[in-house]
Amino acid sequence: MRFTLNIWRQNGQAEKGRFVTYEAHDVNSGMSFLEMLDSVNQGLIAKGEEPVAFEQDCHEGICGSCSLVINGIPHGPDRGITSCQLYMRRFSDGAVITIEPWRARAFPIIKDLVVDRRALDRIMHAGGYISVHTGGAVDGNVLLISKDQAETAMDAASCIGCGACVAACKNASAMLFVAAKVSHLALLPQGKPERTRRVKTMLEAMDGEGFGSCGNQNECEAVCPKRISVRFIARLNREYLRAGVVESSLPAEPESPHAEST
Amino acid sequence: MKLDPKIPPGPLETKWDRRRFSEKLVSPNNKRKITVIVVGTGLAGASAASTLGQLGYQVECFCFQDSPRRAHSIAAQGGINAAKNYQDDGDSVGRLFYDTIKGGDFRSREANVYRLAQVSTQIIDQCVALGIPFAREYGGQLANRSFGGVQVSRTFYCRGQTGQQLLLGAYSALCWQIDRGQVIMRPRTEMLDLVVVDGRARGIVVRDLVTGRLSVHTAHAVVLATGGYSNVYYLSTNASGSNVTATYRAWKQGAAFANPCFTQIHPTAIPPGDACQAKLTLMSESLRNDGRLWVPKMARDHRSSEDIPEAERDYFLERRYPRFGNLAPRDLASRAVKAVCDEGRGVGPGGHGVYLDFADVIAQQGFDVVHERYGNLFDMYQRITGEDAYRVPMRIYPAPHYTMGGLWVDYNLMSTIPGLFVIGEANFADHGANRLGASSLMQGLADGYFILPYTISHYLATVELSLIRDDHKESRAALQRVTSRISRLLNSKRCRTAASFHREVGKLLWNHCGMSRNEEGLKSALTSIPLLREEFWRNVMVPGSGEAFNQELEYAGRVADYLEFAELLCHDALHREESCGAHFREEYQRDEGEPQRDDGRFAHVAAWEYREGESPILHKEPLAFEFVQPTTRSYQ
Numbered sequence: 029m030r031f032t033l034n035i036w037r038q039n040g041q042a043e044k045g046r047f048v049t050y051e052a053h054d055v056n057s058g059m060s061f062l063e064m065l066d067s068v069n070q071g072l073i074a075k076g077e078e079p080v081a082f083e084q085d086c087h088e089g090i091c092g093s094c095s096l097v098i099n100g101i102p103h104g105p106d107r108g109i110t111s112c113q114l115y116m117r118r119f120s121d122g123a124v125i126t127i128e129p130w131r132a133r134a135f136p137i138i139k140d141l142v143v144d145r146r147a148l149d150r151i152m153h154a155g156g157y158i159s160v161h162t163g164g165a166v167d168g169n170v171l172l173i174s175k176d177q178a179e180t181a182m183d184a185a186s187c188i189g190c191g192a193c194v195a196a197c198k199n200a201s202a203m204l205f206v207a208a209k210v211s212h213l214a215l216l217p218q219g220k221p222e223r224t225r226r227v228k229t230m231l232e233a234m235d236g237e238g239f240g241s242c243g244n245q246n247e248c249e250a251v252c253p254k255r256i257s258v259r260f261i262a263r264l265n266r267e268y269l270r271a272g273v274v275e276s277s278l279p280a281e282p283e284s285p286h287a288e289s290t
Numbered sequence: 291m292k293l294d295p296k297i298p299p300g301p302l303e304t305k306w307d308r309r310r311f312s313e314k315l316v317s318p319n320n321k322r323k324i325t326v327i328v329v330g331t332g333l334a335g336a337s338a339a340s341t342l343g344q345l346g347y348q349v350e351c352f353c354f355q356d357s358p359r360r361a362h363s364i365a366a367q368g369g370i371n372a373a374k375n376y377q378d379d380g381d382s383v384g385r386l387f388y389d390t391i392k393g394g395d396f397r398s399r400e401a402n403v404y405r406l407a408q409v410s411t412q413i414i415d416q417c418v419a420l421g422i423p424f425a426r427e428y429g430g431q432l433a434n435r436s437f438g439g440v441q442v443s444r445t446f447y448c449r450g451q452t453g454q455q456l457l458l459g460a461y462s463a464l465c466w467q468i469d470r471g472q473v474i475m476r477p478r479t480e481m482l483d484l485v486v487v488d489g490r491a492r493g494i495v496v497r498d499l500v501t502g503r504l505s506v507h508t509a510h511a512v513v514l515a516t517g518g519y520s521n522v523y524y525l526s527t528n529a530s531g532s533n534v535t536a537t538y539r540a541w542k543q544g545a546a547f548a549n550p551c552f553t554q555i556h557p558t559a560i561p562p563g564d565a566c567q568a569k570l571t572l573m574s575e576s577l578r579n580d581g582r583l584w585v586p587k588m589a590r591d592h593r594s595s596e597d598i599p600e601a602e603r604d605y606f607l608e609r610r611y612p613r614f615g616n617l618a619p620r621d622l623a624s625r626a627v628k629a630v631c632d633e634g635r636g637v638g639p640g641g642h643g644v645y646l647d648f649a650d651v652i653a654q655q656g657f658d659v660v661h662e663r664y665g666n667l668f669d670m671y672q673r674i675t676g677e678d679a680y681r682v683p684m685r686i687y688p689a690p691h692y693t694m695g696g697l698w699v700d701y702n703l704m705s706t707i708p709g710l711f712v713i714g715e716a717n718f719a720d721h722g723a724n725r726l727g728a729s730s731l732m733q734g735l736a737d738g739y740f741i742l743p744y745t746i747s748h749y750l751a752t753v754e755l756s757l758i759r760d761d762h763k764e765s766r767a768a769l770q771r772v773t774s775r776i777s778r779l780l781n782s783k784r785c786r787t788a789a790s791f792h793r794e795v796g797k798l799l800w801n802h803c804g805m806s807r808n809e810e811g812l813k814s815a816l817t818s819i820p821l822l823r824e825e826f827w828r829n830v831m832v833p834g835s836g837e838a839f840n841q842e843l844e845y846a847g848r849v850a851d852y853l854e855f856a857e858l859l860c861h862d863a864l865h866r867e868e869s870c871g872a873h874f875r876e877e878y879q880r881d882e883g884e885p886q887r888d889d890g891r892f893a894h895v896a897a898w899e900y901r902e903g904e905s906p907i908l909h910k911e912p913l914a915f916e917f918v919q920p921t922t923r924s925y926q
Contacts, residue, residue, distance in 0.1 A: 059564065059567075060674075062568065063567060063568050066568060066789075073842060076784065077833060079833070079842055084530055084568075085362070085529040085531050087568060088365050091355075091362070108669075146357070148357070149357050149359075149465070149477075156462055156465055157420075157465045157466040157469075158462065160463075161344055162337075163740070165416045165418065165419035166415060168374070168417075168424070168432050169432055171418060174428075175428050178424070178425065182448060182449060185423050185448075188364075188454070189357065213421050218418065218419055
């Protein structure tokens with residue numbers, strides 16, 4: 029197979045970017061999209077040109093490194109996968125393919141298709157954890173968690189932090205990312221003591237990083253490689269509302285998992 | 291070089307308790323003045339950095355990925371072992387210990403493995419407390435499954451994404467410490483050398499992968515949690531960034547490298563395709579709980595799977611290992627797969643594959659059960675191969691996966707360089723000559739959460755360390771080594787890509803130092819590798835500059851290290867004139883191709899010392915078995 033690739037090239041945030049056209053020859057239909065880019069790069073390196081910078085690591089759709097907007101869609105045309113899980117048999121021979129980086133104010137471009145996603149980490153630093161010391165935890169079976177509850181928490185927890193939700197959103201909102209983490213921890217008894225503080229600090233961090241607000245267009249769900257549902261955004265909104273109510277009902281009572289009603 | 295494993299004497303069950311009690315502690319006031327460097331943020335690195343931060347040390351943590359959450363532990367699928375005995379099926383700390391020692395073919399330290407089994411139960415409790423959504427039973431209790439090489443159900447799991455969830459748990463603990471200011475996190479930063487001052491590890495040289503700037507970071511101790519080296523084979527199940535550079539450069543500064551030839555070939559990966567393939571995708575070993583491996587009885591049988599009647603199928607693992615069947619340990623399963631393929635009975639393109647068939651379990655337990663257990667794995671298989679494994683059997687083939695070898699460490703996880711600690715897959719640790727399924731996550735977290743924080747404190751409490759400045763002469767020397775190496779890479783003759791060298795050395799190793807090895811092949815590899823290395827330094831093409839974001843430069847530096855490390859791997863495989871665990875020497879086998887171990891000559895850890903311009907020097911740490919009797923490892 030052969031393809032014509034329009035690839036975004038940009039040497040850092042200070043420089044203006046542009047599309048450059050490359051031809052990909054002798055592509056095997058069983059090659060992954062990233063392997064196809066690798067082979068284009070091998071050709072560029074052999075000519076002494078700088079290869080196209082892009083992210084890859086696990087090639088199994090779990091590390092969240094790869095981050096390509098392919099023909100206008102983050103992670104390409106298929107649902108529920110990352111760029112590394114896209115195979116060339118999905119495209120017709122001779123197709124023209126446009127490849128761009130994640131575009132969002134909170135994700136400055138480092139080079140070509142590589143962006144800086146540390147903003148997502150900083151949201152996590154703001155509260156995406158349970159403050160529990162190493163050692164001294166009670167036996168794992170002391171906390172009984174129903175299968176359904178554990179499964180729903182797992183649905184949210186499967187977020188890989190790739191940022192496709194941000195890239196797909198016209199407001200560049202990180203609501204689905206924050207919703208996944210907040211929901212995962214709020215659904216489990218272990219996460220409840222800090223749920224009020226967590227939702228507020230994480231949303232404040234999200235706003236502070238320059239992500240936009242949610243416009244309920246659900247494009248994030250459509251491109252999410254782990255198919256994380258926008259129902260978690262609804263849950264995030266409820267968590268936020270609840271936090272406001274809890275905080276306004278002074279004097280504040282200490283939160284404990286036993287005081288919770290769902 | 292002297293190898294002192296520092297194993298506490300006395301009864302096995304109380305060794306770790308007594309060691310912890312006898313160790314010195316650092317007072318809370320002094321902890322604030324102590325800096326520890328942690329390199330790598332996988333399960334071992336993230337759990338260690340977060341726990342050290344929580345204890346009050348100042349931690350500086352590095353990873354080459356853009357976020358600590360992307361370390362390759364994230365890709366572990368199957369599960370994590372713990373001797374909880376929640377299923378009341380006869381499990382205990384003693385049994386997990388024995389299974390692990392036996393699984394490692396009696397090439398690991400009793401004391402280390404026992405400690406690992408002891409802390410395994412704490413790991414599960416800690417992970418639950420961190421909010422890891424383990425699979426649960428309807429009654430709300432934690433669910434278990436069984437895994438390769440054992441007869442009890444002791445594996446805890448989160449669908450087929452256990453590594454991801456455990457890593458995100460450790461990462462969240464790390465986030466807490468970053469938020470508290472106890473850990474300074476430096477992503478997109480690669481360690482390129484170790485700074486040793488007066489015989490102690492005191493810092494590292496790193497390259498900022500965005501700006502290309504080199505800098506020295508000093509500390510009171512350095513912890514390496516930089517993973518394994520399977521990518522030396524080019525095609526492996528590892529992420530493309532996983533590499534040997536950090537441990538290899540530490541080796542060149544004086545840390546012994548132990549048992550490098552113990553490399554695990556995982557039996558269940560998707561068979562290799564074309565030449566441009568970047569990696570081999572692992573299908574979780576948990577699939578062997580329900581899938582049955584078979585090939586046609588007849589060689590070169592090109593019928594499709596459904597046209598081959600039951601009587602003409604050879605369920606070769608069930609036939610060879612009737613007690614364990616499809617759950618035989620990884621090394622045995624991989625070699626059995628290779629054996630049937632070598633007989634011409636392999637299936638799929640090039641005969642590199644065997645069937646992993648789910649028809650029986652789907653018939654017995656229904657589509658829904660299989661879908662719930664393995665849905666994501668079946669989806670992944672379909673995406674890659676275009677085949678539906680609910681309808682036709684999967685095809686699988688072995689792939690380099692995990693490396694049991696690594697930097698030598700004593701019972702306190704300290705290398706032969708005082709102040710340099712090595713944890714997780716990066717050390718040679720607890721798996722001996724072969725690792726059982728679901729035990730790497732256990733070891734990574736045991737080291738990081740529960741062992742290193744104690745032992746490093748003892749070291750820090752007992753040494754007097756003056757402050758080291760970034761411009762100390764040893765720092766400058768280390769920086770100089772890195773600078774000159776980078777400029778050599780950028781100034782070679784420029785006509786071959788680094789990837790082409792990587793592919794070539796990988797193929798060489800796969801052929802001569804892969805699933806089965808012999809003296810002739812290893813010697814020929816030892817002749818070819820230096821020639822390939824010379825050509826690399828003459829001809830490698832690295833475009834761009836060193837003072838910029840330059841992925842090809844990063845990669846070429848890693849390939850350069852593989853080209854040296856490959857030689858060490860072959861030296862070790864050549865010296866070990868026995869077959870044990872994952873190391874199979876064709877000269878040493880019993881009838882029916884079963885491995886022939888030689889406890890008289892090789893019941894030792896082979897620790898190699900670097901000598902510039904010479905062959906590495908072998909040191910031996912004898913393995914004494916006081917509590918278990920090494921037996922022939924039989925799974926038949």
